Amino acid sequence: MHPLRPAGRPPTGASRRLSLRVSTRIVAALAAVPLLALAACSGGADAATDADAGSTAATGSAATELRLGYFANVTHAPALVGVANGLFAAELGDTALTTQVFNAGPAAIEALNAGAIDATFIGPNPAINGFIKSDGESLRIIAGSTSGGAQFVVRDGIDSAADLKGTNLASPQLGGTQDVALRSWLTEQGLENSISGGGDVTITPTENAQTLQLFQDGKLDGAWLPEPWASRLVLEAGAHVLVDEKDLWDDGQFLTTHLIVSASFLAEHPETVEALLRGTVASVDWLNANPGEAPAVVNAEIATTAGKPLPDEVIARAFTNITFSVDPLAQTLPTLLAAGVTAGTTEDASLDGIYDLRLLNTVLADAGQPTVSSAGLGQE
Known part of the structure; x- marks a missing residue:
């Protein structure tokens, strides 16, 4: 069976120092965010034990800054729209937003592990590797973003x-x-x-x-x-x-991009993470509600981060290949893990605890939208 093909489907037939383009925006405060007493999963073995026991982690406070990573790709359109349309800033309130643009996922994971960013939109396999190599301590997947492309x-x-x-x-x-x-x-x-x-x-x-x-x-x-x-x-x-x-x-349907956060940042600042998730849901909703306008907005943000816009025919073709959803398609993660093992880039290990979808499901429920599943690989 092809590691990228779910069971039952018939066959169808390094340098870690890649260049990193950095774009920084400090967003002015728009509105104060009320303090919420939210439970969050902390990183490390103790946190995993607490989660298995059904207990909750200590309540944190709003962060003064959120450092967010993403790529200048159409597959990262929810991040691009969230920045360009001010959707993240509107939800973060007094928390300043700083952004950093990457070429590929492993570099973003290195930045997360080094404490240079707090959260990032990223593909699934680097997130899997980061989780496994840290024995489940470094990160949590908190939302989906993009399928296909x-x-x-x-x-x-x-x-x-x-x-x-x-x-x-x-x-x-x-x-x-x-x-x-x-x-x-x-x-x-x-x-x-x-x-x-x-x-x-x-x-x-x-x-x-x-x-x-x-x-x-x-x-x-x-x-x-x-x-x-x-x-x-x-x-x-x-x-x-x-x-x-x-x-x-x-x-x-296959996962191209999801949203991850540092486990320690999630434990210390669940209020800020919830604000980021509200902005992400708003961005995905906007993309799905404005298919005619979305390519131009995404292209303008790509021009800002990458230096020039894409030709109209390129952005149009790219959009036909992707869909946007905050559902992380958790049921596909074991297949992606198996693909990494086959490729020789990942060791086989448990993914239990990689998801923490509690804050996302709170946001979705508040918005009257269906909640999403962790497929037994974390909290929801």
């Missing part, structure tokens, strides 16, 4: 897995979600690949903008990429889609 695009002359032998491919970063998807899919096709190099296919983790240029220069044969980069290679560089990742999943 990842494709394996290749040059002319490559029309099947057999044509990939001897090719040079790229992914955004070793251990990132698209890197895992590429490696596990190649393994299923019988093509040897290794995180240390060599094999039937060479995979070089490469910053997305460089991937586009290298592909245009004929130095790369293909890449597994999130949106808008898959669309950019197709529309600007003549690539075609070999694998649309949605075809590997039941109902075409």
